[in-house]
Amino acid sequence: xxxxxxxxxxxxxxxxxxxxxxxxxxxxxxxxxxxxxxSGWSFYQSRRLPEPVVLGPGVTRVRTLGxxxxxxxxxxxxCRLYFLEGExxxxxxxxxxxxxxxxxxxxxxxxxxxxxGRMAAGxxxxxxxxxxxxxxxxxxxxxxxxxxxxxxxxGERTFRMGDRWxxxxxxWPDPEVYIHYPSRQNLAYVxxxxxxxxxxxxxNGTLTERTTYAFMELIRKEGVDLVLDLHEAELQYPVISTIxxxxxxxxxxxxxSMLLTDTxxxxxxxxxxxxxxxxxxxxxxxxxxxxxxxxxxxxxxxDATRGRTTREALLTGKDEFVKRAGQAGLLFETMDxxxxxxxxxxxxxxxxxxxxxxxxxxxxxxxPLRLEGVPRYADVVALGTGHWLQNPASAPPGxxxxx
Amino acid sequence: xxxxxxxITFLYYLLVACAAGLMLWNLLRSRRWEEEVLYLLVVLPxxxxxxxLK
Numbered sequence: 001x002x003x004x005x006x007x008x009x010x011x012x013x014x015x016x017x018x019x020x021x022x023x024x025x026x027x028x029x030x031x032x033x034x035x036x037x038x039s040g041w042s043f044y045q046s047r048r049l050p051e052p053v054v055l056g057p058g059v060t061r062v063r064t065l066g067x068x069x070x071x072x073x074x075x076x077x078x079c080r081l082y083f084l085e086g087e088x089x090x091x092x093x094x095x096x097x098x099x100x101x102x103x104x105x106x107x108x109x110x111x112x113x114x115x116x117g118r119m120a121a122g123x124x125x126x127x128x129x130x131x132x133x134x135x136x137x138x139x140x141x142x143x144x145x146x147x148x149x150x151x152x153x154x155g156e157r158t159f160r161m162g163d164r165w166x167x168x169x170x171x172w173p174d175p176e177v178y179i180h181y182p183s184r185q186n187l188a189y190v191x192x193x194x195x196x197x198x199x200x201x202x203x204n205g206t207l208t209e210r211t212t213y214a215f216m217e218l219i220r221k222e223g224v225d226l227v228l229d230l231h232e233a234e235l236q237y238p239v240i241s242t243i244x245x246x247x248x249x250x251x252x253x254x255x256x257s258m259l260l261t262d263t264x265x266x267x268x269x270x271x272x273x274x275x276x277x278x279x280x281x282x283x284x285x286x287x288x289x290x291x292x293x294x295x296x297x298x299x300x301x302x303d304a305t306r307g308r309t310t311r312e313a314l315l316t317g318k319d320e321f322v323k324r325a326g327q328a329g330l331l332f333e334t335m336d337x338x339x340x341x342x343x344x345x346x347x348x349x350x351x352x353x354x355x356x357x358x359x360x361x362x363x364x365x366x367x368p369l370r371l372e373g374v375p376r377y378a379d380v381v382a383l384g385t386g387h388w389l390q391n392p393a394s395a396p397p398g399x400x401x402x403x
Numbered sequence: 404x405x406x407x408x409x410x411i412t413f414l415y416y417l418l419v420a421c422a423a424g425l426m427l428w429n430l431l432r433s434r435r436w437e438e439e440v441l442y443l444l445v446v447l448p449x450x451x452x453x454x455x456l457k
Contacts, residue, residue: 021434024436024439025430025431025439028430028436028439028440028443029430029443031443032443032446032447035447036447036450036451039447039451039456039457040451040454040456040457043451043456043457044456169455171408172408172412172415173408173411173412173415175404204405205404205405206404206405206408
């Protein structure tokens with residue numbers, strides 16, 4: 001690889017030429033170091049962008065996932081768990097935000113629960129970053145923005161954009177074929193880093209498998225009755241604007257679907273396939289006492305036929321190309337000039353959680369779950385998601401933590 | 404599986420370090436500015452990976 005000297009203005013060997021070459025190399029090396037430092041700093045900051053969480057009046061405890069399973073303690077996925085405990089006893093519900101961080105409405109809805117919610121009866125455990133590793137990277141080659149900001153009455157709150165899969169810096173390499181544990185079903189290789197393909201996990205597995213195992217330990221040890229997993233889906237994906245329910249929760253999900261469709265917005269319901277493994281709505285139900293439900297809201301930003309992946313497109317949910325795909329009959333959800341703004345998507349999730357808890361309390365009055373203070377769909381759409389995000393600067397001392 | 408991942412990751416980073424070292428070595432030995440710029444640009448992602456920044 002030692003290349004000969006060129007003649008096109010290159011240096012000739014000798015004292016003067018060597019000095020010029022050394023000077024040139026020094027200048028180039030300095031430029032390279034500057035490039036390395038600026039790009040490296042940018043990546044470093046993106047990975048560690050602090051996301052403040054104001055502990056609302058209903059948050060009684062903050063724990064970490066590592067307290068339930070030492071295999072994730074101290075890792076990037078040792079995420080926080082926010083406990084909202086009511087004065088009246090009741091059931092226990094776990095809400096998972098950030099299973100797929102690139103579906104931000106799920107995370108933001110969970111944020112609104114933590115910053116506004118109070119449990120009158122029962123316990124609510126909220127996770128904002130179920131796969132925290134996946135919040136530190138964006139889809140490789142997807143040109144996604146590293147973060148986005150939600151306007152609020154007092155300024156902006158900035159959140160990491162995140163990805164569907166754990167960061168390859170935290171778990172790598174992927175196998176040729178991912179063999180799911182314990183079913184031994186063959187899945188796409190990349191899904192070994194997908195938190196919603198590794199349930200119920202295993203204690204000696206990969207980081208993502210250990211994370212789902214830790215959540216299973218949490219569900220078992222805390223006696224969780226109900227798990228709500230908040231997602232978003234591309235409009236070209238048939239599982240959209242719907243609840244996916246384990247058979248243990250089919251009546252609950254059917255009632256929630258009917259109530260939401262009748263009173264707030266269209267929401268479908270379908271069964272979790274018994275032969276598709278690794279998903280929360282299948283494995284949590286099969287391997288614990290809890291009833292798992294997964295909620296999907298529409299996110300055009302994820303569609304394969306989308307246009308530019310800008311911050312504006314993420315927040316407005318507008319995309320000319322996805323709209324044209326809809327005109328060609330290629331979508332499973334409507335898409336018009338209004339798009340699917342982030343407030344609509346977040347509001348769908350907050351109302352879905354509230355209605356689910358209301359129906360649960362009707363079904364199981366001996367284990368009530370009564371949540372107050374959380375905005376419904378109409379409130380979030382009318383006032384915006386940012387209206388319900390609290391200002392960390394004016395929060396009481398000790399009531400702000402960072403995700 | 405996890406053990407293999409660890410071994411492969413270690414070997415991978417070793418490979419990245421070697422490739423980055425070779426490119427820096429060639430940058431020093433090269434006498435043509437076009438090649439020097441090329442080596443510099445190519446080595447950057449290797450260094451970012453080596454330092455676990457990207």
